[in-house]
Amino acid sequence: MTSQTTRELLKRAEPDLTRAERQLCATLLHNYPMSGLGSITRLAEKAGVSTPTVVRMVQKLGFSGFPAFQAALRDELEAQISGPIAKHESWAGQAPEEHLLNRFTESVIGNIRQTLAQIDPARFDEVAALLADEGRRLFVTGGRITRTLAEYLFMHLQVIRPGVSLVPATSNAWPHAMLDMGEGDVLVVFDVRRYENTALKMAKLASKRGLKVVLITDQWQSPVAKHAACTFNCRIEAPSAWDSMVVVMLFCETLVAAVENRTWERTKARMSELEELFDATRIFRKFV
Amino acid sequence: MTSQTTRELLKRAEPDLTRAERQLCATLLHNYPMSGLGSITRLAEKAGVSTPTVVRMVQKLGFSGFPAFQAALRDELEAQISGPIAKHESWAGQAPEEHLLNRFTESVIGNIRQTLAQIDPARFDEVAALLADEGRRLFVTGGRITRTLAEYLFMHLQVIRPGVSLVPATSNAWPHAMLDMGEGDVLVVFDVRRYENTALKMAKLASKRGLKVVLITDQWQSPVAKHAACTFNCRIEAPSAWDSMVVVMLFCETLVAAVENRTWERTKARMSELEELFDATRIFRKFV
DNA sequence: CGGACACTGAAACAAATAGTTCAGAGTGGG
């Protein structure tokens, strides 16, 4: 394929690029090749790097300068356009359509579409507001498969606001945790098929204590729904012996973003405090 | 049709144009819109007119100047290229396009598309084979954000085959775990930005001990790549203060499915054994 | 630790592009 030469050039060169250059490279590949057709200034801005970085990179790729690079992009684009109409390409372009990468992705995209179509945005906003209310304590729980998702949600919420706890339904310690749960608090339950007994019991007890239960479950819906103030169903189908939690995670992340938007003023302070703590512990690298 | 506005603008304006302008117009329409994407000078040359003619004409068409005209062409081209796929309705049909649910999903789909386009299927299959090889012990590790993903992958792999361990990079117990790592074993490292020092150290030591290191990282690539036999980059952009791990999870699940396909005979037996154990512990509900 | 090295972007600089002016060529009507 000569028509994709520059794209492949970018991909192949990527490992040898520096941090800023890789950032630029990613931007270029992101919506290839449109982002490269503007001026060097706008490309640099879009990628968040300086114009010298752009020049250095295209020279590293073998072009004499930015205009030469741009000309190559234009030529390829022209060849592509005048050529046969682009078919619906598979996701992993280099693999045949039946490759697992394509089949799995296809299935997950379908899950996303169907799940989103069913969600009531008003309900979603409602729950976001509930989770953003710092007057309420939050409890998050998940089962065998969903524990990691519960942890993921917990970790983010914990940074966003105070008063968040993770309650492992898989252990037998959860009745102790329930001692802290009071009227008006919120319990987020993850429960997907092979619905778990402990999840049901916990939700039942919690709703009796006056907690608002938010349930995140699959399309067949966990029996916890009976005790939940709000239920969200995510499609979890996949060409595998396992179910796919991708949509559940997408939902969690979106929820986190929504909560964060509502608490931003206070969250900002919490995050910068966290940042200082990280600096003090030197957990992270400063640069690549 | 808004997507062809400029082309139709040209066609409709043609009768009212002067000779030189019509010549220019014809050139533009001839291989629309490529001829308009170069500099004004080259367009003028190609059409055999002067640059003032070009400026006058685009102003006559209602653009403020040549750059504005060119920008319009680029935008149309972009819309045309990304094709009907990008033209989809909002994901959460009931919500306006600017609702976070739609914006977030949009962004994640973009991440998926771009990540998949970059993955080398051969490499993917290679790693799947590596993880399916029961002669090698497997170690999985992740950092602050990615720990949950590491756990998720671990949980699945553990069911699929024996000899899988989770090594928490966030604790200081990992050097102990390293005692068990030997030549030919595999270490799967998750490391996304705010790359962590422990991940790097662990990967370095592991590769020195003769382990194959598989790295799953973001588009900017963790420095662990230097010590990795195989690196996969996932786009993690999201309209949020946080990065999105959805694509990383998609990748993990696909990998799990691929490994499982290779070990299915033995995995089947393991899974039914697990089933019996579950029955014995009565963790799951028999019926909804 | 500390020196060598690599990466990055601000700023200065060079080159092209885009826009303007204006004189001359062409045209049509009186």
Add this chain to the structure above:
DNA sequence: CCCACTCTGAACTATTTGTTTCAGTGTCCG
């Protein structure tokens, strides 16, 4: 045949774009 009018491009100016230099910063390695 001449005048008034429009159109056109050469030449100039202003602006933006592309390139180079250089100093600051962070990383690596002994």
